[in-house]
Amino acid sequence: MKKHLYLILIIFFLTTAFAGLAFWQNNSNENKNEKTKIIFLDVGQGDAMMINTLGDTQILVDGGDGKDILNKLGEYLPFYDRKIELVIMTHPDKDHIGGLVEVLKYYEVEQILETGIKCEKAICEEWDKLIEEKNIPVKYAQFGQRIKVGNIEMTVLYPFENLKDKEIKNSNDASIVLRLVVNSEQGLQPESVEILLTGDAGFPVENDLIYQNINIESKILKVSHHGSKYGTSSEFLKSVKPEKAIISVGKNNYGHPATELLNRLRNMNIEIFRTDEGGDWILEY
Numbered sequence: 001m002k003k004h005l006y007l008i009l010i011i012f013f014l015t016t017a018f019a020g021l022a023f024w025q026n027n028s029n030e031n032k033n034e035k036t037k038i039i040f041l042d043v044g045q046g047d048a049m050m051i052n053t054l055g056d057t058q059i060l061v062d063g064g065d066g067k068d069i070l071n072k073l074g075e076y077l078p079f080y081d082r083k084i085e086l087v088i089m090t091h092p093d094k095d096h097i098g099g100l101v102e103v104l105k106y107y108e109v110e111q112i113l114e115t116g117i118k119c120e121k122a123i124c125e126e127w128d129k130l131i132e133e134k135n136i137p138v139k140y141a142q143f144g145q146r147i148k149v150g151n152i153e154m155t156v157l158y159p160f161e162n163l164k165d166k167e168i169k170n171s172n173d174a175s176i177v178l179r180l181v182v183n184s185e186q187g188l189q190p191e192s193v194e195i196l197l198t199g200d201a202g203f204p205v206e207n208d209l210i211y212q213n214i215n216i217e218s219k220i221l222k223v224s225h226h227g228s229k230y231g232t233s234s235e236f237l238k239s240v241k242p243e244k245a246i247i248s249v250g251k252n253n254y255g256h257p258a259t260e261l262l263n264r265l266r267n268m269n270i271e272i273f274r275t276d277e278g279g280d281w282i283l284e285y
């Protein structure tokens with residue numbers, strides 16, 4: 001009689017375990033992306049954008065300031081995915097690098113792309129120390145570099161030269177400018193959409209890009225420097241020709257986004273999204 005009881009218990013245990021495993025597998029299949037997700041994360045006054053590719057690869061461009069980014073990543077990634085395949089740091093201002101330092105602490109980062117400009121701030125020292133401790137490979141951004149991850153192709157448009165260890169007065173104007181092409185093959189006809197990321201770059205960088213005749217045309221533009229009036233000129237907009245513009249902005253004392261900038265966008269009938277009003281902005285392809 002006792003033997004029977006053991007047998008029943010063992011069968012019960014195995015059935016439950018298999019059912020649990022099947023459930024877990026089903027769930028993880030559901031988490032496999034059927035679409036590419038591009039999320040402009042609302043991290044207050046700062047920039048953070050996550051790309052979740054069809055192949056379940058994550059790319060993070062900037063991380064806002066502080067720990068908000070960790071909650072955001074937790075919201076969009078399954079609990080067991082602790083890996084970010086590529087982190088791009090456009091420039092070492094606190095509202096871009098601050099959250100990335102937290103990401104380095106709590107996530108496994110496979111590769112970093114940055115400019116490497118000279119930075120003696122405490123946050124930069126922490127950043128460099130974590131990279132060294134965790135032995136993360138770093139690439140220094142320079143015009144023409146191409147990065148292909150799954151169905152996404154990124155091209156570095158700025159800086160024009162390697163800025164490693166260079167002293168730059170205005171770090172905003174040493175921001176990495178990236179053009180992304182997302183190839184969607186959902187329908188019969190492959191479609192693609194371009195996204196231009198400009199960090200906090202101002203007029204000088206925009207003018208350089210225009211006069212060098214670099215292809216910056218993109219359907220979606222992440223407006224530079226949280227909507228500062230010193231960036232995103234009408235001339236620049238005429239070259240980019242965006243249909244939609246996203247302003248990553250929170251409470252601030254800088255007057256971001258500036259009325260002048262908003263008017264420049266409105267005058268060209270560009271649809272405006274703001275993270276301070278609409279929260280996270282999610283694009284799916």
Ligand SMILES: [Zn+2]
Nearest residue numbers: 093095200225
């Ligand atoms: Zn900024």
